[in-house]
Amino acid sequence: MRIFITGASGLVGSNCLRHFKEKGWNAIGTYFSYEAQDTVFYDTLQPDNENNYDVAAFKPEVIVHCGALTHVDYCEQNEAESYEKTVVSTQNMIALAAEMNARLVFISTDYIFDGESGPYEENAPVNPLSIYGKHKLEAEQLVLQASEDHLVLRITNVYGDEERGKNFVSRILDQIFNQQKLTLRLPIDQYATPINAYDIARCLYLLLNDQKSGVYHIAGTDYMNRVQLALNILKYFPDATYELIPLTTDKIGAPAARPLQGGLKNRKFMSEYPDFRFNTVDDYVSYKSILTEED
Numbered sequence: 279m280r281i282f283i284t285g286a287s288g289l290v291g292s293n294c295l296r297h298f299k300e301k302g303w304n305a306i307g308t309y310f311s312y313e314a315q316d317t318v319f320y321d322t323l324q325p326d327n328e329n330n331y332d333v334a335a336f337k338p339e340v341i342v343h344c345g346a347l348t349h350v351d352y353c354e355q356n357e358a359e360s361y362e363k364t365v366v367s368t369q370n371m372i373a374l375a376a377e378m379n380a381r382l383v384f385i386s387t388d389y390i391f392d393g394e395s396g397p398y399e400e401n402a403p404v405n406p407l408s409i410y411g412k413h414k415l416e417a418e419q420l421v422l423q424a425s426e427d428h429l430v431l432r433i434t435n436v437y438g439d440e441e442r443g444k445n446f447v448s449r450i451l452d453q454i455f456n457q458q459k460l461t462l463r464l465p466i467d468q469y470a471t472p473i474n475a476y477d478i479a480r481c482l483y484l485l486l487n488d489q490k491s492g493v494y495h496i497a498g499t500d501y502m503n504r505v506q507l508a509l510n511i512l513k514y515f516p517d518a519t520y521e522l523i524p525l526t527t528d529k530i531g532a533p534a535a536r537p538l539q540g541g542l543k544n545r546k547f548m549s550e551y552p553d554f555r556f557n558t559v560d561d562y563v564s565y566k567s568i569l570t571e572e573d
């Protein structure tokens with residue numbers, strides 16, 4: 279399988295690149311501003327940029343679009359830029375997929391729901407609260423309208439290995455490993471289903487291999503808020519020093535509204551892949567803590 283992955287310098291894209299290569303697929307992954315290992319330059323906002331990797335020569339059968347602006351509060355305050363980087367970039371990838379006769383995979387979010395009654399199944403009514411959520415919803419609808427063969431994965435609260443270690447779990451682990459005191463001001467009322475990026479890659483491999491299309495919720499079995507998530511990490515490091523300040527979302531006062539009872543149900547995926555085993559936060563952190571002991 280020839281696969282072109284935009285945003286492979288990021289968390290989800292880099293795990294997809296790694297896993298697809300492990301599986302023997304011919305995968306090319308791109309970066310935009312940070313040249314991660316084994317990536318080529320590509321700007322999804324300028325498909326005609328002369329510095330772009332030559333996608334036409336590669337002739338991908340699948341395009342996995344992970345390139346995006348993922349900072350929810352920044353999107354709220356920069357609506358036009360959010361639209362460009364989420365909706366317009368996806369329109370460009372829809373056009374590229376049509377030109378290449380390739381299937382497109384778009385990565386969406388539980389922020390398309392209002393968080394009144396999560397975790398959510400695929401057919402739950404949508405009602406995004408934020409600009410980020412609205413733009414993700416618009417982009418996924420464009421993808422689904424463009425072809426019955428395209429695939430939308432909805433995910434949330436992603437953690438895992440990535441070169442820059444910028445996800446929530448990695449940042450906490452880095453500070454613990456560097457013996458820094460942590461000050462954690464975290465929402466206690468935002469619930470979601472954390473997932474390891476590597477599991478997203480494993481699921482996507484199966485779905486692509488089986489020519490699946492439409493919407494899939496890819497979520498682990500954990501359901502927790504950020505305070506619980508942090509405590510779940512810290513319990514493996516009894517010597518870590520930290521101050522944990524649990525706050526309600528209204529006290530945090532972030533620019534963008536969040537779904538409180540968010541998260542996703544993986545029932546559809548599990549009914550099709552009953553033998554699949556999702557990793558938990560415990561699996562990931564206990565493994566990381568053992569690796570450190572061995573160092």
Ligand SMILES: NC(=O)c1ccc[n+]([C@@H]2O[C@H](COP(=O)([O-])OP(=O)(O)OC[C@H]3O[C@@H](n4cnc5c(N)ncnc54)[C@H](OP(=O)(O)O)[C@@H]3O)[C@@H](O)[C@H]2O)c1
Nearest residue numbers: 285287288289290310311312321322345346385387435436
């Ligand atoms: N992380 C989560 O918890 C989460 C939750 C729900 C949905 N998602 C979705 O999953 C997808 C991947 O997210 P992620 O967590 O992997 O994000 P990430 O780590 O922030 O990576 C974003 C990627 O997009 C690339 N990019 C930015 N602008 C680009 C452009 N103009 N052209 C090409 N590439 C561009 C970045 O490249 P450079 O870094 O090289 O500039 C980076 O590789 C996104 O669609 C996101 O909305 C993520």
